[in-house]
Amino acid sequence: MNNEDAPLVLVADDDEDIRALVTFRLERAGYRVVAAENGERALSVALESSPALAVLDVMMPRLDGYELTRQLREHEATQSMPVILLTARAQEADVARGFDVGADDYIRKPFSPQELRARVQAILGRR
Amino acid sequence: MSAPAKRMGNIAKPNLRRFSAIFLAVALAATGTVVAFAYTRQKQAARERLEAAQAGDLEHRVAQADASEWRAIALRGSREAIAGMGAARAQLVVAVRESKGLTPEGTLRRRAASYETALDREADLLQQGRFGLARRVDESRVDPAHRALHAVADKIARDQRDRADDSGRTADHLTWIAAAFAVLTLLLLIGQLIAQRQLLARERGYLEELRGLDRLKDEFIAAVSHELRTPLTSIRGYLELVLGGEGGELTETQREFLRVVDRNSDRLLRLVGDLLDVAQIESGRLRLNLVSGDLRQFVAEAIEAAQPAAADKAIELALDVDGDAPVRVDRTRLAQVIDNLVSNAVKFTEPGGRVDVRVFRPNGVAVVEVADTGMGIPAQDQPHLFRRFYRAPGASDNAIPGTGLGLWISKAIVEAHGGTIGFDSEAGTGTTFRIKLPTTQEQT
Numbered sequence: 001m002n003n004e005d006a007p008l009v010l011v012a013d014d015d016e017d018i019r020a021l022v023t024f025r026l027e028r029a030g031y032r033v034v035a036a037e038n039g040e041r042a043l044s045v046a047l048e049s050s051p052a053l054a055v056l057d058v059m060m061p062r063l064d065g066y067e068l069t070r071q072l073r074e075h076e077a078t079q080s081m082p083v084i085l086l087t088a089r090a091q092e093a094d095v096a097r098g099f100d101v102g103a104d105d106y107i108r109k110p111f112s113p114q115e116l117r118a119r120v121q122a123i124l125g126r127r
Numbered sequence: 128m129s130a131p132a133k134r135m136g137n138i139a140k141p142n143l144r145r146f147s148a149i150f151l152a153v154a155l156a157a158t159g160t161v162v163a164f165a166y167t168r169q170k171q172a173a174r175e176r177l178e179a180a181q182a183g184d185l186e187h188r189v190a191q192a193d194a195s196e197w198r199a200i201a202l203r204g205s206r207e208a209i210a211g212m213g214a215a216r217a218q219l220v221v222a223v224r225e226s227k228g229l230t231p232e233g234t235l236r237r238r239a240a241s242y243e244t245a246l247d248r249e250a251d252l253l254q255q256g257r258f259g260l261a262r263r264v265d266e267s268r269v270d271p272a273h274r275a276l277h278a279v280a281d282k283i284a285r286d287q288r289d290r291a292d293d294s295g296r297t298a299d300h301l302t303w304i305a306a307a308f309a310v311l312t313l314l315l316l317i318g319q320l321i322a323q324r325q326l327l328a329r330e331r332g333y334l335e336e337l338r339g340l341d342r343l344k345d346e347f348i349a350a351v352s353h354e355l356r357t358p359l360t361s362i363r364g365y366l367e368l369v370l371g372g373e374g375g376e377l378t379e380t381q382r383e384f385l386r387v388v389d390r391n392s393d394r395l396l397r398l399v400g401d402l403l404d405v406a407q408i409e410s411g412r413l414r415l416n417l418v419s420g421d422l423r424q425f426v427a428e429a430i431e432a433a434q435p436a437a438a439d440k441a442i443e444l445a446l447d448v449d450g451d452a453p454v455r456v457d458r459t460r461l462a463q464v465i466d467n468l469v470s471n472a473v474k475f476t477e478p479g480g481r482v483d484v485r486v487f488r489p490n491g492v493a494v495v496e497v498a499d500t501g502m503g504i505p506a507q508d509q510p511h512l513f514r515r516f517y518r519a520p521g522a523s524d525n526a527i528p529g530t531g532l533g534l535w536i537s538k539a540i541v542e543a544h545g546g547t548i549g550f551d552s553e554a555g556t557g558t559t560f561r562i563k564l565p566t567t568q569e570q571t
Contacts, residue, residue, distance in 0.1 A: 015360075021360075024373075025368070088360075
């Protein structure tokens with residue numbers, strides 16, 4: 001399943017269980033996954049390995065999802081990389097803020113893994 | 128209304144008291160000032176009268192006297208004048224006698240006659256009080272009368288001066304009293320203001336404290352809700368994986384037990400969501416993202432989502448729409464309300480029952496009715512239905528799950544849209560909830 005041609009997805013979340021859950025679900029759906037436990041780490045991983053898509057938690061230590069997205073947009077390598085934000089704050093203002101910094105989609109916590117897979121597939125195309 | 132806002136209502140009363148106290152104090156000060164001014168004026172008038180009396184002639188002085196004094200002067204004056212005239216007549220007789228024919232008697236008599244006429248005229252004038260004219264008739268011939276008049280007038284002037292002094296003293300005293308009164312009132316007013324200010328500062332302090340506590344409570348609820356969502360995401364996510372067979376084959380018993388976990392984690396999730404909503408509504412942070420659309424469509428979507436739950440209980444859930452219903456609403460929030468009402472109706476209706484949802488628009492109001500054939504709400508429970516955390520005894524007795532927040536939140540959302548929510552219910556027959564929302568422009 002994890003062949004070399006599969007798109008690489010960056011998953012960043014400080015909660016280990018959610019990170020593992022998202023990773024598991026995406027790997028099962030046929031993607032390669034690289035995980036990061038905070039925003040800074042996610043930024044360096046993104047610049048190193050140029051993933052096809054990033055799933056970023058909004059509430060992360062060091063660098064939150066909004067700021068990380070904004071910084072990713074400043075680098076040429078990750079300028080057009082699709083970003084899906086995971087947010088526990090189900091408020092419209094937060095959603096708007098996510099789009100303002102350049103996110104492509106958002107998923108509200110708690111989300112079902114199935115929903116996540118559907119959103120990722122919608123962006124990257126069914127494989 | 129949030130708790131501090133309720134408490135703020137109580138602060139209005141001391142304010143009212145404060146304003147009435149200020150009004151009273153100002154009124155007292157104004158009265159004091161007016162009294163002081165009036166007495167100063169009177170004092171001034173008395174002083175002017177005195178000066179006039181000293182500077183003016185007899186007539187003026189007499190004119191300044193009051194009616195009874197004036198008459199007394201006139202009477203006394205004329206009495207003296209008449210007495211003076213008697214003396215003048217005696218002088219005349221002596222003069223005629225002493226002339227010893229040197230002066231022709233006719234001339235003397237003529238003179239005496241004219242003198243007498245003048246005296247008579249003077250007496251008349253004096254009796255009428257026309258002293259000035261009398262003097263002009265012949266001052267020298269009524270000297271005694273004039274002297275008497277002057278004496279009387281002087282006495283009157285003295286009296287007047289004394290009285291003016293007296294009234295001046297009285298006016299002085301009254302002015303001092305009025306001034307003291309005004310100062311006292313002012314001090315009272317200042318004291319009152321200081322006391323009010325201290326009271327207000329204290330109340331403001333309490334209010335700040337209460338606001339702080341309320342903010343803390345809101346932040347706490349919001350933080351707890353967020354913190355609960357993260358582990359719930361894991362719980363529900365892994366459950367979905369396990370139930371989906373990702374962790375290997377499940378026995379029917381394992382599956383059954385995991386469904387209980389799933390159901391209860393779902394319940395917990397709803398409670399967290401409800402608590403977050405309550406915190407948002409209470410802190411006035413409920414924001415509506417209004418979009419225009421047809422209420423029929425919004426309701427149809429909510430019904431669609433509720434169909435599986437209704438089907439599980441073999442309840443027929445039907446939608447009946449009558450014409451269009453253009454509205455401007457927050458779709459997510461409105462869906463939450465419809466969802467709440469429909470799921471309540473399904474929860475409280477026995478299997479085999481019906482839930483009928485109607486959308487219609489009488490008189491420019493968009494109405495959504497959710498009618499069930501459920502257990503109904505007993506009359507004694509009805510007034511409490513929209514209270515926070517209220518659960519009807521019927522719900523608890525029948526172990527129907529719920530937080531007691533749904534209707535409270537629904538009411539807040541509907542009212543934030545400028546609408547109303549109400550219900551009719553009869554125990555044993557069923558309940559009909561009714562939402563009324565303002566419609567936008569007429570559509571055909």
